[in-house]
Amino acid sequence: MAHAIAVSFPESSSIPIRDILPWAALVGVLAVILVYFAGVEQGALSLLSNQYVHEFVHEARHLAGFPCH
Numbered sequence: 001m002a003h004a005i006a007v008s009f010p011e012s013s014s015i016p017i018r019d020i021l022p023w024a025a026l027v028g029v030l031a032v033i034l035v036y037f038a039g040v041e042q043g044a045l046s047l048l049s050n051q052y053v054h055e056f057v058h059e060a061r062h063l064a065g066f067p068c069h
């Protein structure tokens, strides 16, 4: 026997786009930095002279399908 459950949701409030835009830009920049360090930061494109960043994100690099070795 099915029972009907009344669920009340609060009224949705719209968030103005100009309030979201700076946070969306920040998340976009952080995502690009993350993808760079996980996928491209190696060899000639390396920003850091050591291999610590590459080794730290090495498994994520393979998981994401970036060429490595």
Ligand SMILES: [Zn+2]
Residues within 6 Å of the ligand: 058, 062, 068, 069
């Ligand atoms: Zn590798």
